Amino acid sequence: MLALHCLGTADGQVVLWAEDSARPDRRPGKAARGAVEHPFAVPGAELAERLGVEGTELTVRALLPSHPSAPLPSPELVRDPLATAAAQRGAVRLRPWLVGGLATTAAVPEPDDVRLGASARYLAALREFAEDLVGRGRVLPAVTSSGHARWRPAPTGADSARLARLREAMPPALRAQQVGGDGLPAGTVLSSVLDTLVDTIARQRIGDLDLAPGGLVGDQAAAVTHALLSGLSGDPTMGTPALPTERLASALTTWRASAAHDGPVRACFRLHSPDGDETWAVEFLLQAADDPSVLVPASEVWNGGPNVLRRWVAQPADLLLAELGRAGRIIPEIDDALHDTHPTGLALDTAGAHAFLTRAGELDQAGFGVLLPSWWQTAAAEVGLKLTTTSPGTPGVVSGKSGMGRDELVQYRWDMAVGESTLTAAELKALADAKVPLVRVRGRWVHLDQRRLAAGLEFIRRSAEGSTSAGNIMALAALPPDDPLLPAPVVGIDGDGWLADLLNGRMEARLEPVKAPAGFGADLRPYQERGLAWMAFLDRLGMGACLADDMGLGKTVQLLALEALARADAERPPTLLVCPMSLVGNWQREAAKFAPDLRVHVHHGSSRGRLDEVDADLVITTYNLLARDSARFAEREWDRVVLDEAQNIKNSASRQSRAARSIPARHRIALTGTPVENRLAELWSIMDFANPGLLGSVHRFRARFAVPIERYHDEDAATRLRRVTGPFVLRRVKTDPTIISDLPDKVEMKQLCNLTAEQASLYQAVVDDMLLKVDESEGVQRKGLVLSTITRLKQVCNHPAQYLGDGSRIAGRSGKLARLEETLEEVIADGDKALVFTQFAAFGGMLVPHLAARFDTEVLFLHGGVAKARRDAMVERFQSGDGPSIFLLSLKAGGTGLTLTAANHVIHLDRWWNPAVEDQATDRAFRIGQRRDVQVRKLMCIGTLEEKIDAMIERKKALARLAVGTGEDWLTELSTEELREVVSLSAEVVIE
Incomplete structure (x- = not known):
């Protein structure tokens, strides 16, 4: 299994590297004075072969979290926790390592034996953003200082917040490449990787186009154009003495600045709806591109501007004038406002406001900030149809002949409405007579679709009210707004009776x-x-x-x-x-x-x-x-x-x-x-x-x-x-x-699992072996035989690989493991946390890497070999709000003395036939400080000794705590016939 990571860029390509769980442990020695080779990193050539991509092999110096003698394994690549626990001692610090990598332009691959690390997943998200920019044409050509043609991103105003979130979310591993004594800043890495991805994707999309027609050599300008287009679609090298690439780079920079805004501060335009008269106002502001909440009105800018602006720009007033001039090319009315010495805004009538609203998207695409009234995005859909139904019948009647059903006749009426407010005849006439799509209705501005309104009025004139089946009404209420059966969307449903309650979600x-x-x-x-x-x-x-x-x-x-x-x-x-x-x-x-x-x-x-x-x-x-x-x-x-x-x-x-x-x-x-x-x-x-x-x-x-x-x-x-x-x-x-409030404090349930065919075969073999020997043994020998058989049968019920101890694969061989995975999938989907107890530490060691890979998350594992300091750190991490969701514990090490109230699910993988021991383990979550109900699941295999012993305890539950001593010694006193009944395998218990 590979864990794939990304380490930024090199020479215009993305650098990938990987750790391999199958590589033998190598003792690299201490890394305090200088970087040494990472012990688990895959060489670049081997990585290229395993990923099936082309690239250039290289070595990168990276700062990675490490113990004194070895780097920490990545969370995506959990090695055997029992084998490596002893090696993971000492303080964790950032230490330099030499990592073999692969520089490539290929998309991030993910074969079956590869798990993406946080940096590789982030790279995939960043590539999706780059593809979106290229797809929307938000890219422009540029020439680097070395004379290479490149495509560069030209993000819009709407992209700025997304870029800010991407920068904040960048995992440390992506910027671990060591430059000097430190890693790279997140902003530098984001800019470099995004530039690389945009250039790569743009070249891929235009690579098949014929951008270099012949016959252009004679004219220098044509030669420059030819070289630029060739550089942007193929070989990026443009630098020849005969071509004025410096002048071309300057011209492209100027053009790019006029077409897109990528500076730290930009102009912003905020439209205010009128309160009383019909005068609308467009307010001019400056806005921080990375933090859109920072807004400075133009009036303050002309007075010198607050100090917050000077963090980004030295002359805010000059920037505002330049930005307003650029915006005036899109909306001429803004250009008219520049006749004032210190323009602060723009006054518009209703028609002008509607024109501004419809063209605001062009401002946004050009990189400006635009703040519009909240009603603008939804108002066009607010004018629609309101359905009122009346149906007999009492909702609570669910048996007998109530008459309720899809075929029952119900009364209905259609009205035009804004939201759920029904419009009067006078209001409908006023809307129909409106000359401008912006109309005030009951104190609210509405963007009116005149065609929809006319179609709606005609629909109501033809079929305002009547009676039809409840099924027809349900079908009409479910229609989308673009369905030809309805001229407008259903914006409200009301009425009396069971049908109105059903359609309104009140049932x-x-x-x-x-x-x-x-x-x-x-x-x-x-x-x-x-x-x-x-x-x-x-x-x-x-x-x-x-x-x-x-x-x-x-x-x-x-x-x-x-x-x-x-x-x-x-x-x-x-x-x-x-x-x-x-x-x-x-x-x-x-x-x-x-x-x-x-x-x-x-x-x-x-x-x-x-x-x-x-x-x-x-x-x-x-x-x-x-x-x-x-x-x-x-x-x-x-x-x-x-x-x-x-x-x-x-x-x-x-x-x-x-x-x-x-x-x-x-x-x-x-x-x-x-x-x-x-x-x-x-x-x-x-x-x-x-x-x-x-x-x-x-x-x-x-x-x-x-x-x-x-x-x-x-x-x-x-x-x-x-x-x-x-x-x-x-x-x-x-x-x-x-x-x-309706649930008990603790809900206990027994979940029955089937054996796989392999488990059933192994189980029967163990039973047959014991029954051959048990009559020939007595005393201590018989006790030992019974206890060892019970242990072996419980191991078989858990997983064949645990019983065989052969290091074989985990997935798909155990019914109990399948049930555990189903339960944990729901737990994680609900945002909850779970404690998973097993009495076998070796089984826990097998489960940790499997569950970590299965759910793509870290799995904590507490067993007898964990030192107290590390044990306390595990508990603290699990109890934290953002800690891991799964905590696997051996029953002896984790059954007492811990407070783990972050979990509201407890799963007992293998039963300990003393209720007090199981209750003590459950109480790690069910104790003072627990604010949620605890669900306790006890997994048992159908038809095996697990189910049969549980049934014996249930039959004499009143005496269970007295009759059942510590552990499972009480089972050794059963007769041979009783033992045969307990351990024999029932028919038809095998999973398909």
């Missing part, structure tokens, strides 16, 4: 909580009763639902309560529940515990039969089988299809996503704690399963919602998306006070 709060039916094995909490009522209500409407409660809030119990409620009054076809293989056992046991009257069938394994012959209420299957047996599932009539961990269909093009959408069912429910993990397209996939066609095709969804929201942060598009999906997505989070 969950107004639904009367529904009690679970008689015989249900749990008392639902109030928020769970509201969730049950919401799902039951949508069930009656025939609309799909996405229950997106946070992890630990009880999505499983709410769904089982819905099934029990639905089947209490009438016979129904079965419900198909699809979940990851690791959760099949959980669903079986939860159903048996909470809804024992439900007939449950698991469709899994080689012996799975015909689905049309299955007589059950709940059929459980896995995502793999959903795709493999999609034809079988499509042939059966289903009452409901439920997807647990519905993020498994986030890729709408995958086989299992297509299979899920193809299954015919009366009702559909998606259960997920993370409806959106990376992109909005994932939400589309889940919603298109629950309510097919609601969001249109994936291509229309991308154009209407995903691109505007993800790329341009369009608030209007986000509001429309919330309005469309809001009625069908119920999201409750643990941080909500109304939810937290």
